[in-house]
Amino acid sequence: MxxxxxxxxxxxxxxxxxxxxxxxxxxxxxxxxxxxxxLKDTPESFPTRKPRPSKLDPFKDFIRTRMAEGCQNARIIFEEIKARGYTGKDTILRDFMKPLRPHFRS
Structure with missing residues (x-):
C-alpha cells in the first residue's frame, strides 16, 4: 500500500x-x-477502526467513586472489581487510574 x-x-x-x-x-x-x-486523482483514505469496548468499561464509574473516596491503591481496587466480575488484568486498571491520580509536587 x-x-x-x-x-x-x-x-x-x-x-x-x-x-x-x-x-x-x-x-x-x-x-x-x-x-x-x-491513475488516481486523490490518495485513498484509510478506514478507521471502531473503538472496541474495554473490559474495564462497566467498572469505570465504580473506580472513579473509590478514587474520590481516597483509595488510590490500584491493587485494592483491582481486588474489589475482580470480586464484582472483572476479568481483565491490573495493567488496564493502572493505565486508567494514572491520569486520575492527583499530582504531587516535591
Missing part, C-alpha cells in the same frame, strides 16, 4: 517528466503499483 506522502511524490515525479519505470525504481515499488496510483 502506498502512503499518502508517497502518492504526492509519485505525482510530482510524473509531472517532472519521469517515466513509470524510473519512478518505480526510485520509490522501490512495482511499476504496476505506480501506474495504478498515477
Amino acid at each position: 502506498v502512503k499518502n506522502g508517497e502518492f504526492f511524490v509519485i505525482k510530482e515525479m510524473r509531472l517532472k517528466g519521469m517515466s513509470i519505470t524510473q519512478i518505480a525504481e526510485e520509490m522501490g515499488r512495482d511499476r504496476k503499483t505506480i501506474r495504478k496510483w498515477l
Whole structure:
C-alpha cells in the first residue's frame, strides 16, 4: 500500500517528466503499483477502526467513586472489581487510574 506522502511524490515525479519505470525504481515499488496510483486523482483514505469496548468499561464509574473516596491503591481496587466480575488484568486498571491520580509536587 502506498502512503499518502508517497502518492504526492509519485505525482510530482510524473509531472517532472519521469517515466513509470524510473519512478518505480526510485520509490522501490512495482511499476504496476505506480501506474495504478498515477491513475488516481486523490490518495485513498484509510478506514478507521471502531473503538472496541474495554473490559474495564462497566467498572469505570465504580473506580472513579473509590478514587474520590481516597483509595488510590490500584491493587485494592483491582481486588474489589475482580470480586464484582472483572476479568481483565491490573495493567488496564493502572493505565486508567494514572491520569486520575492527583499530582504531587516535591
